[in-house]
Amino acid sequence: MTRKLPGWPAKPDRDAVLGDAADAAEAASNSRVLDVVARWGFAVMALLHIVIGAIAVALVLGAPGQAEPTGAIEQLAANPWGPAVMWSGCIGCAGLALWQLSEATLRARHLPRGERLGKLVSSGFLAVAYGSVGFTFASFAVGVRSDSGDSTAAFSEALMNRPLGAPLLIGLGLTVSGIGVYFVVKGLGKKFKEELRHFEGTHRGHLVSALGVAGHVAKGLALVLTGLLFVMAAATNDPGSSTGLDGSLKALQHHPFGPFLLLAIGAGFIAYGVFALIRAKFGRM
Known part of the structure; x- marks a missing residue:
């Protein structure tokens, strides 16, 4: 006969406690x-x-x-309200990262198993990405600045010097390109409409x-080019050539x-920014 340890609830009760805790955390995230x-x-x-789009056009x-997030943040930091803008951006990105994390974990637990995994990967990746941008804002706020292209090249070189570094770098490049x-597929298929409300069938909606x-x-397209730079850096054993988004866009000039493609991508980034502003106001959360 199995004895239950004092103070340790039975398994069904344990599951209920964990479920209640998850429900409470989800309520807080809402x-x-x-x-x-x-x-x-x-x-x-x-x-x-x-x-970033304006910088690309200016190039x-x-x-x-x-023409990448660090360069854009540097431009914003140069204005008289720089420190306030930096901390404000840090708080916004941190909140967005936390919201995406709750999407990947707390709300995803209600989805079917297959959709749950996809949500974990997509929202988890976005949580890391937004958190990274928030960290960059904080770094600029305290006076620590770095070149994103140099950082990317240094990361690629460090990875190449490790066992299986080249295959890992190729895998990273293919992931970014993917x-x-x-x-691209989301844009051409207009799947982003699921993220918005109040615009369907109106002139503003078009x-x-x-x-x-x-x-x-x-x-x-910019991400595909960035990923290809990682792949080429691994294939040619030249990690210094993987210079991130800025390097991939500047490479187009040659x-x-x-x-013309750089101009189109720059204009597209501006269009994405305007769309994201609308998403901030009218997006489904």
Whole structure:
């Protein structure tokens, strides 16, 4: 006969306690405060995409700049309200990362097993991505600045120096490119409409749809190019050539039709930023 340890509930009771704790955490994640902060995070990311797009367009005209999140954050930090903007961006991105984390775990537990895994991967990846951007905002706020391209190249070199480093770097590149393909498919299929409300069938809805298509396709193409740089760096044993989003966009300038493609991608990033601003206000949470 099995004896139950004192103070340790039976398995059904244990499951009930864990379930109640998860329900309480999910209720907290549905709070008005987190909703507002997460929406602010969407607005912050929208602003970053607009600035990145503007930098990409300026590159075509011969102006200097880094067309990636760090470069955009550096531009925002240069204004007189820089520190306040940095901390505000950090809080927004942190809230958005926390909301995505709750999407990946607390709310995903109600989905079927297959959908649950997909949600865990997609929302989990976004939680890490938004958290990373929030960390960059915080770094600029305290005066620690770095070049994203150099950081990416250093990461690639460190990975290449490890056992199976080249296959891992190729896998990373293919993953980034795969995410880019997902954005292109999402844009062309207009699947982003599921994230919005109040616009279906209206004149404004057609404009929002056009912004969503252009923005998702442009962002997807940029990610595909970024992933290909990782793959090429591993294939040529030149980790220094994997310079992230900024390096992939600047590489276009050396091809015959590259400047036109860079201009289109820059305009697309601006379109994505405007779409993301609308998403911040009218998106389903």
